[in-house]
Amino acid sequence: MEWVRGETIGYGTFSTVSLATPSDSGGFPPLMAVKSADSYGATSLVNEKSVLDSLGDCPEIVRCYGEDQTVEKGEKLHNLLLEYAWRGSLATQLMKLNGEGLPESTVRRHTGSLLRGLRHIHSRGFAHCDIKLGNILLFDDGAVKIADFGLARDLTVSKEGVEIRGTPLYMAPESVNDNVYGTAADVWALGCAVVEMSSGKTAWSVEEGLNFMSLLIRIGVGDELPKVPEDLSEEGKDFLSKCFVKDPEERWTAEMLLNQFFRSRRL
Numbered sequence: 658m659e660w661v662r663g664e665t666i667g668y669g670t671f672s673t674v675s676l677a678t679p680s681d682s683g684g685f686p687p688l689m690a691v692k693s694a695d696s697y698g699a700t701s702l703v704n705e706k707s708v709l710d711s712l713g714d715c716p717e718i719v720r721c722y723g724e725d726q727t728v729e730k731g732e733k734l735h736n737l738l739l740e741y742a743w744r745g746s747l748a749t750q751l752m753k754l755n756g757e758g759l760p761e762s763t764v765r766r767h768t769g770s771l772l773r774g775l776r777h778i779h780s781r782g783f784a785h786c787d788i789k790l791g792n793i794l795l796f797d798d799g800a801v802k803i804a805d806f807g808l809a810r811d812l813t814v815s816k817e818g819v820e821i822r823g824t825p826l827y828m829a830p831e832s833v834n835d836n837v838y839g840t841a842a843d844v845w846a847l848g849c850a851v852v853e854m855s856s857g858k859t860a861w862s863v864e865e866g867l868n869f870m871s872l873l874i875r876i877g878v879g880d881e882l883p884k885v886p887e888d889l890s891e892e893g894k895d896f897l898s899k900c901f902v903k904d905p906e907e908r909w910t911a912e913m914l915l916n917q918f919f920r921s922r923r924l
């Protein structure tokens with residue numbers, strides 16, 4: 658597919674995201690997002706494309722239209738063409754609320770969508786490993802989709818060596834303590850995202866300049882759990898108590914949470 662790069666809409670650690678318009682429609686939408694990285698960041702984009710291909714179509718996962726390579730201003734870029742989220746990420750949306758959270762009915766609707774997305778990812782044998790508000794995209798009709806599979810893991814492939822995946826504030830105790838990043842760690846991170854959507858504040862209260870290690874110690878050692886917003890409904894608190902179980906074996910799965918909290922409603 659031939660396409661033309663438009664304005665920049667976001668930056669990630671390894672990539673820049675811009676608008677892209679196809680040169681001829683050929684069945685592609687008139688506007689897409691293109692995620693581009695130089696040779697240093699290309700590995701993450703190659704992983705993302707391969708995971709998205711393996712996952713196939715799912716309404717709660719951002720669509721990928723293809724990949725290619727370009728040379729721009731003398732630099733070789735790897736590009737991933739994605740479904741464009743007109744309203745950006747939930748992180749951007751929350752920022753506009755100046756520390757306020759979203760209404761609980763909206764949080765509930767988003768949570769149902771995210772759980773369906775996670776159930777799909779987990780049933781295909783993958784873990785996302787970087788669930789956070791910046792990786793949840795918001796569409797015009799109010800739908801949310803999971804994006805950014807650059808760190809996603811194929812659970813059938815054993816990993817070697819020490820690695821840190823994801824964002825410390827969303828890290829599960831088993832990831833901090835034992836370097837374990839499985840499906841249960843995604844559920845813990847989802848709980849952190851639900852707290853943040855509801856309260857407008859991160860699940861762990863962190864003071865500015867706080868040492869990264871002290872946060873990891875709080876997550877990994879002792880009994881402290883992320884702060885559940887006090888004004889959340891009893892059902893919301895119950896939901897979070899199933900996500901914030903320190904032992905990953907005892908933590909509820911996406912499937913269990915959907916069955917218990919979202920079964921009878923079309924959310």
Ligand SMILES: Nc1ncnc2c1ncn2[C@@H]1O[C@H](COP(=O)(O)OP(=O)(O)OP(=O)(O)O)[C@@H](O)[C@H]1O
Pocket residue numbers: 666667668669670671672673674690692719739740741742743745746749787791792794804805807
């Ligand atoms: N499909 C999209 N539609 C609209 N905006 C997007 C899209 N994909 C990404 N963005 C925007 O670009 C930002 C950076 O994208 P992304 O997080 O995927 O890059 P990344 O390098 O993998 O990031 P990080 O390493 O920080 O997780 C997002 O936070 C979002 O604001």
